[in-house]
């Protein structure tokens with residue numbers, strides 16, 4: 001026998017499905033052996049030679065129960081995320097009893113102990129990092145959205161937490177804390193978490209992209225109803241109802257919902273919907289990881305496990321980003337709506353409501369800081385005549401031009417408003433009385449006789465003005481308006497009497 005053959009014999013197990021048969025398969029240390037198994041209970045006989053301690057393990061989830069005897073002694077399970085047994089150095093014979101949930105392939109790994117412990121620790125660190133990241137994002141988004149009524153904050157957290165828990169259970173990480181075969185390995189828990197993940201994921205995406213507003217019928221009957229059915233079916237085993245039929249329906253419905261969801265996200269992307277790009281990239285990352293996992297179930301650890309984990313964390317991050325983008329967009333819309341609510345659309349100055357709010361602020365400012373308040377109230381003279389003679393559109397141009405002139409004369413801190421019709425009002429707060437008077441004179445001079453260029457030619461417009469200078473803060477905006485309106489009216493009467 002050559003040296004090579006001796007070395008080979010010292011590090012491998014011969015595995016047979018019945019004792020004494022010559023029909024054996026070789027499990028070489030540090031390599032994977034895939035065996036075809038039928039469902040139900042079966043016994044494997046192992047005849048092993050090795051010069052170092054090893055760990056015998058498999059990652060298939062089809063094994064419901066296992067029991068190993070080495071040299072007729074029971075071997076206890078190692079506490080690890082996967083089912084694993086410590087094997088001794090030297091020559092030993094072993095019997096491995098396996099109960100398979102269904103027929104299929106089983107991947108055996110037999111790894112030297114030092115290598116196994118190293119990879120286990122690396123694995124645990126890696127998983128903790130990504131699971132920690134996902135859960136932190138879920139909590140963070142929930143805290144940010146706590147006081148906001150938008151549903152997608154809650155839905156995001158529920159989705160990410162369900163998906164992370166599903167991953168933890170599926171990969172067997174709870175086996176590190178609880179003895180194997182306990183509740184954490186139950187099919188009920190696995191199905192319930194799968195159902196919840198599909199449910200919250202679908203509802204989150206629908207809510208974030210407002211898909212129901214775009215395709216109300218399809219989203220309602222084609223996605224929301226099926227997703228409720230999936231959730232219901234996934235919870236059936238928890239109520240003690242276990243059957244293969246509902247599980248199959250759930251699998252097919254889940255596939256249909258995922259495809260439907262993906263199609264709508266793609267359509268939303270094509271419509272250039274806000275945040276659709278981020279959601280699309282996130283879903284593509286998950287899709288690629290899942291395809292890899294399904295296509296290469298026995299590939300190396302990175303592809304089998306980490307690809308899904310990294311995609312999950314990447315997806316959680318992108319969806320959190322999409323959620324914050326959505327909030328930014330909503331805030332912008334709100335600000336715009338608030339601005340619109342206080343702005344005069346024709347003249348782009350404050351409307352009565354906006355001006356009243358600004359005036360209240362200026363009165364408060366004077367109460368706190370002292371100084372004077374100037375109020376300048378104008379009403380165009382015979383504006384009706386302009387409308388009648390040149391038309392409403394030219395009238396509008398005149399009003400816009402008057403508003404422009406007023407805005408140009410004042411600082412940003414002064415409130416310029418159109419109270420309605422051809423009435424405008426300016427209010428400013430000044431630390432010195434002189435500053436207020438100077439503005440008044442400037443406005444009065446500018447508004448005395450205005451030449452306005454319109455599309456009907458140059459028009460001469462005049463205005464009556466009322467001015468009030470308050471050294472003591474007025475009681476209310478109404479008082480200010482009443483008094484300055486009165487002054488303006490007197491001015492107008494004087495003009496009319498003189499003509």
Ligand SMILES: Nc1nc2c(ncn2[C@@H]2O[C@H](COP(=O)(O)OP(=O)(O)OP(=O)(O)O)[C@@H](O)[C@H]2O)c(=O)[nH]1
Pocket residue numbers: 346379380381382383384385387391392393394395396399420421422
């Ligand atoms: N073009 C235009 N006209 C408006 C608008 N709002 C009100 N008006 C007109 O403004 C005119 C205001 O008429 P009055 O309040 O009688 O004022 P006036 O013609 O300037 O007369 P006196 O104030 O007495 O000098 C009315 O004919 C309204 O129809 C608007 O947004 N655009």
